[in-house]
Amino acid sequence: DIQMTQSPSSLSASVGDRVTITCRPSQVISNHLAWYQQKPGKLPKLLIHDASTLQSGVPSRFSGSGSGTEFTLTISSLQPEDVATYYCQRYDDAPLTFGGGTKVEIK
Amino acid sequence: EVQLLDSGGGLAQPGGSLRLSCAASGFTFSSYDMSWVRQAPGKGLEWVSGISASGGSTYYADSVKGRFTISRDNSKSTLFLQMNSLRAEDTAVYYCAKAYRKSCFDYWGQGTLVTVSS
Numbered sequence: 392d393i394q395m396t397q398s399p400s401s402l403s404a405s406v407g408d409r410v411t412i413t414c415r416p417s418q419v420i421s422n423h424l425a426w427y428q429q430k431p432g433k434l435p436k437l438l439i440h441d442a443s444t445l446q447s448g449v450p451s452r453f454s455g456s457g458s459g460t461e462f463t464l465t466i467s468s469l470q471p472e473d474v475a476t477y478y479c480q481r482y483d484d485a486p487l488t489f490g491g492g493t494k495v496e497i498k
Numbered sequence: 499e500v501q502l503l504d505s506g507g508g509l510a511q512p513g514g515s516l517r518l519s520c521a522a523s524g525f526t527f528s529s530y531d532m533s534w535v536r537q538a539p540g541k542g543l544e545w546v547s548g549i550s551a552s553g554g555s556t557y558y559a560d561s562v563k564g565r566f567t568i569s570r571d572n573s574k575s576t577l578f579l580q581m582n583s584l585r586a587e588d589t590a591v592y593y594c595a596k597a598y599r600k601s602c603f604d605y606w607g608q609g610t611l612v613t614v615s616s
Binding site: 392423425427429434435437440441446476478480482483485486487488489490491492 | 533542545548557559560599600602603606608609
């Protein structure tokens with residue numbers, strides 16, 4: 392099965408900072424890669440699908456890029472409401488797999 | 499408005515069984531693939547099982563293959579997960595999720611807690 396490795400596992404940044412989270416599949420995958428945000432005690436929220444397409448209603452400070460074996464989620468200007476854990480997920484075929492998560496905190 | 503209502507969780511003994519349900523509304527249930535995703539306490543997300551819109555194809559994580567069975571009743575807009583031979587490591591909140599763009603997930607149920615303990 393394809394494993395999804397996220398890095399870092401946690402980060403602390405200041406409001407306004409640019410934040411980048413990386414997701415590395417264990418082998419080349421298609422662009423069927425999604426990013427989710429999960430705030431404490433809340434349901435996961437789809438942010439980006441097809442590696443770089445912003446889901447409707449998601450702020451434009453979030454962006455996704457990458458291909459093959461390296462994908463990134465970028466928050467261009469970190470806001471207090473972005474405190475959450477972020478997960479990548481590949482969905483090209485079963486079994487679907489999530490990354491281990493990246494916890495984002497405000498410094 | 500899309501709604502997914504998970505139910506059926508609870509306490510089960512190791513080796514026991516539970517059946518989870520997910521009642522869907524607000525969309526044409528029979529047109530969408532569906533999945534179950536779980537989250538152990540304090541841990542990350544783990545995809546468990548998926549089913550095609552017609553119910554004709556099913557998929558499982560290796561960790562549950564042979565023990566769990568996913569099914570759906572499109573006439574009642576309901577998704578199921580039959581969980582047998584439960585283990586302590588199956589303890590988690592189980593979410594049903596509606597597929598979007600093949601198999602990412604745009605809507606999630608509120609989750610139902612399954613605890614496996616003697």
